[in-house]
Amino acid sequence: MLAVISAAVAPAIALLSFIYLKDKYETEPLSMVVRVYIFGVLLVFPVMVLQYGFQEELHVSGFVKAFFVSGLLEEFLKWFIVYYSAYMHAEFNEPYDGIVYASALSLGFASLENVFYLSTYGIDEAFWRALLPVSGHALFGVIMGYYLGRGKFASGRRQKYLLLASLLLPALLHGLYNYILIRAEENMYFAIIPFMMFLWWLGLRKVKLANERRVAYLSRHQ
Template sequence: MVSIIFASLAPSVALLCFFYLKDQYNSEPIGMVIRSFIYGVLIVFPVIVIQYAFQEEGLLLGPFLESFVLAALFEEFFKWFILYYIAYKHVQFNQHYDGIVYGVSVSLGFATMENVFYLLALGVEQAFFRALLPVSSHALFGVIMGYYLGKAKFSKKGKREKLKLLSFLIPWVLHGVFNYILHVQKYWIYFMLPFMFFLWYLALRKVKLANSKYFTNHSTEVKNI
């Protein structure tokens, strides 16, 4: 059991530290980051209950519905809900990059608990595969979700609702594509590798853009003093 918990936690901690340290200007309070992570852990339970109920009723079955609705829709919605109501509205959410930190934290909390269940069922030998694909993909979806929520928070009122919607829709679609590749492609590895490269490219670009937003805003404030 200890080995399973360690194997589940280690990749999440590594990824969280990576994105946390990418904040070039104003690191978030560790306590708030841990709190977001714990909320991410807790939302696994209602998601599992909902997914189990639909499966027992024979609803939302088939590769497309399972990929885009049963898994991606419910998981990304609960992560978005927690990120929005726990982090977005908090006073500590005061820079564009903060959305990425908290988005990754919530997502990796979810991925860690999900990983514990998978490794209990399938064995700790699955840990390397889980770290490379599901855990890292959850982190990257969190980056993208957090980027658009951060952008929404510091945008004009007219653009804010559209950006909030994008913060949910884009991770949902990407998550659905990720699941669908695993479901239906016989040679899934040939599709997954370029998709993961694309996810990393997109996420790191959002990291760079979010940091540049701070620099631009800070430079404007200095000029106005």
């Protein structure tokens, strides 16, 4: 069991460390990051209950399952917790902070989800789990956090649009990810790997842009 937990959690910790250390100017308090990560771990349980209820009671289609029961539901609950546990906190004081906290929560969620999966299907699945769903959760978190970071320092209608984007864009990408897996079947890896390459390009671009926005933000407030 220890090997399963290690194999399940290690990719998430590695990705979170990478994102945390990409903060080039002022890293966030580690206690806050760990707290948000733990919230992500705990979020797995209500999500499992809700998803089981929707799928068993409503007999949803693959499209609805991908985009609503999984994509929108999971990303909304992540967004809700990040908003109230980090976004409203005084430590959220620079544009890059959104990426740190949203990815921390997403990777906490991915960690426990991965433990359950590997416990059921075996440690041989660890490589593909790290490459696909764990990385996917991290990148959905990066995109959510990028727009949260922008929204934090905007105002009026622009702030509302950015906060809406911080929810809807990761939900849409998460839904597309799930729908590709549902539809691809035998050619799953050939279908999903190009999508993951796009996600990595987009996520790393958002990391770069967030750091650039931080420089601009700091120069205006010195």
